[in-house]
Amino acid sequence: MNVLELRDLSVDYLSASGAVHAVAGISLDLRRGEILGLAGESGSGKSTLANAVARLLRPPAAITSGSVVYRRQDGSPVDVLALRREELRAFRWKELAVVFQSAMNSLNPVSTVGAQISDVLRVHAPSMSRGERTERAVELLRRVGISADRRRAYPHELSGGMRQRAVIAIALALNPEIIIMDEPTTALDVVVQRDILHEIRELRQEYGFAVVFITHDLSLLMEISDRIAIMYAGRVVETGTAKGLHRAPRHPYTVGLLRSFPRLRGPREELLGIPGTPPDLRALPEGCAFHPRCRLAVAACSAELPELSGDAEGEVACLLNGGRGVEETS
């Protein structure tokens, strides 16, 4: 069952030199309790998509089409884009929480981490007593690997990894159904980063929340995601299970991305990367936006925009690829 359904969602940044089509007609489902990885080069629209879903976009960004539907446990729909201010405040902590890249910036420097969790509970769960709030704060910090005595620590007294854990504890405070994590661990060293991500998987097992996890690092996503959506120039070009994408990527862009990053485990491979640069989002090329960089492109690719199609196992938006591996088509 889905917990979030995006349909034909588009976001533009309006500027004097024309509208930047950062998200261009994305339809995507988030299933209850899954970890969905969102990958794509810098500028492909990952953060814009996440911010649109969380209703955190600010001008000059504007949603120009589409819908975002959140499904409650009983399946009843909530039109996220129509939520009013007060409803949105409740929605953000209780149903959906966001963890951003910089833990330091999302923590209050003059308040202890324990107090910051208690604050969220005081505002959004007013029926809890002070004692219950402290108890819950200690429990949450413990769950993310911070000992009880550290609840009195200020953010600057904690290491980068601990700060990130504290931010995750705050996000978990009201037991949300969805957590959006936008490059939450990139500032951390690789070992700490992986530890935290594996803990998120465990926490997910326990609490049952779904995660949208954003990074440009596909090999990392493969490790922790159940499903992955690959974005290119504001569109989703492929979806699939982490295993499926790893074994048989279908979109030439996915193949390029997979070759662009060193694996976290196993032998190092040459970083082949993808030739060329992403297109100008103010003036996308005709047809498939990836065609100018695609070594497999044929004439039709510059004329026809491929639709994302497939089944529950995976979808791909490529004219050349009706389900076979890209390598087989070359």
Ligand SMILES: Nc1ncnc2c1ncn2[C@@H]1O[C@H](COP(=O)(O)OP(=O)(O)OP(=O)(O)O)[C@@H](O)[C@H]1O
């Ligand atoms: N305030 C803004 N005004 C104009 N264009 C913007 C603005 N913010 C983002 N963009 C553009 O929108 C596009 C998508 O940006 P976005 O940050 O969503 O991509 P991303 O995939 O999350 O990239 P990154 O991995 O670097 O965070 C980019 O081309 C970016 O330049």
